[in-house]
Amino acid sequence: MYIIDTDTNKKIEIEIVPVDNQDYHKLTIERYFFNWKEEENFNVYKLIIKGQNDIFGLVSLDFIDSESRIEIRLLAVGAENRGRHKKYDRIAGCLIGFAARKAIMTYSNFPCISLVPKTELREYYKKTYYMTDGGKSVFTEGINLIKLSIDYA
Amino acid sequence: MHKEKINIEDFKELVDSRKKSKDEKNADSLALLNARRESFENSNSADQMVMHLYRLKLMLEEEAKTEELTSKFHTYSSTYVDLLYKTRKSFASDIGFSETQVSLILSGRRPATEEFVSKIRTHSSKIYQKINIDFNSLNWFTVYHLDKMHDYLNTHKKDKVSLKNINNIIMLYDVK
Numbered sequence: 001m002y003i004i005d006t007d008t009n010k011k012i013e014i015e016i017v018p019v020d021n022q023d024y025h026k027l028t029i030e031r032y033f034f035n036w037k038e039e040e041n042f043n044v045y046k047l048i049i050k051g052q053n054d055i056f057g058l059v060s061l062d063f064i065d066s067e068s069r070i071e072i073r074l075l076a077v078g079a080e081n082r083g084r085h086k087k088y089d090r091i092a093g094c095l096i097g098f099a100a101r102k103a104i105m106t107y108s109n110f111p112c113i114s115l116v117p118k119t120e121l122r123e124y125y126k127k128t129y130y131m132t133d134g135g136k137s138v139f140t141e142g143i144n145l146i147k148l149s150i151d152y153a
Numbered sequence: 154m155h156k157e158k159i160n161i162e163d164f165k166e167l168v169d170s171r172k173k174s175k176d177e178k179n180a181d182s183l184a185l186l187n188a189r190r191e192s193f194e195n196s197n198s199a200d201q202m203v204m205h206l207y208r209l210k211l212m213l214e215e216e217a218k219t220e221e222l223t224s225k226f227h228t229y230s231s232t233y234v235d236l237l238y239k240t241r242k243s244f245a246s247d248i249g250f251s252e253t254q255v256s257l258i259l260s261g262r263r264p265a266t267e268e269f270v271s272k273i274r275t276h277s278s279k280i281y282q283k284i285n286i287d288f289n290s291l292n293w294f295t296v297y298h299l300d301k302m303h304d305y306l307n308t309h310k311k312d313k314v315s316l317k318n319i320n321n322i323i324m325l326y327d328v329k
Binding site: 033034057064067069071072073074075076077081082083084086091092101104105108110111112114115116117118120121124132133134135136137139141142143145146149150 | 162164165168171181183184185186188189192200203204205207212287
């Protein structure tokens, strides 16, 4: 998996690994928007550049076994990489692609990922991440889930 | 939550799916299941086959990354063969092995041979190419050697398997 340095267009190799207990004190609301301490009981992962410690993005996943579905409960990219002036691109995509791969590996039959987007960004998520409407949520499964996983591999 | 000075563009990189109540969660689950039912009814067996093969590829990749062994070589190889063939006899015939040999290997009653791994490697390369999915077929060899080393170490009660040793062996095969 890689992110892109928007200044040089260079691909930077990243990895997504579980958040350590010691990480939580670094996860400030100013940089990561949410109170991540509240997510301690869920599966929280961090995106880091290989061999470095700085956390560029976070995702909290809820494995809903009865529905073969993973819900992206929370996702945040560090403040410096959000919006038009971001230094690195593809961080959110890599985190969503990671959730897609987790779903495929966890659920052998009809794996699915879902999230609840802001109303104004519904179409953006559908277009960018091959998602479909499903009530308040948008979701992706089947061949589209594979495409998403490959796009952000 | 910290919502001041946040532009809608920023929310492309922020998701909050948390539900306020159990009722809201149930209603959302129901709506999702209904939408997925529609999508399920439109899916076909070829799509499902691609999904299973893609899953197997990811699992082999994961297995090849670590020194631990989650599943044995024969589990992966039998999953692969049973996905593609109605009978193991047909697979045996396609790779030029006897039905008995294949049956014993895939059931784990006899260890796989390098020749068998090589055959399954070539076979899977073609299959994944057909479905347009990038696949490192050398992972079959990595898992095969991991399995062998785990077996050896279990028998001889030695320390952990070193992935470095296995990677050195894998380098002896032709590079992808």
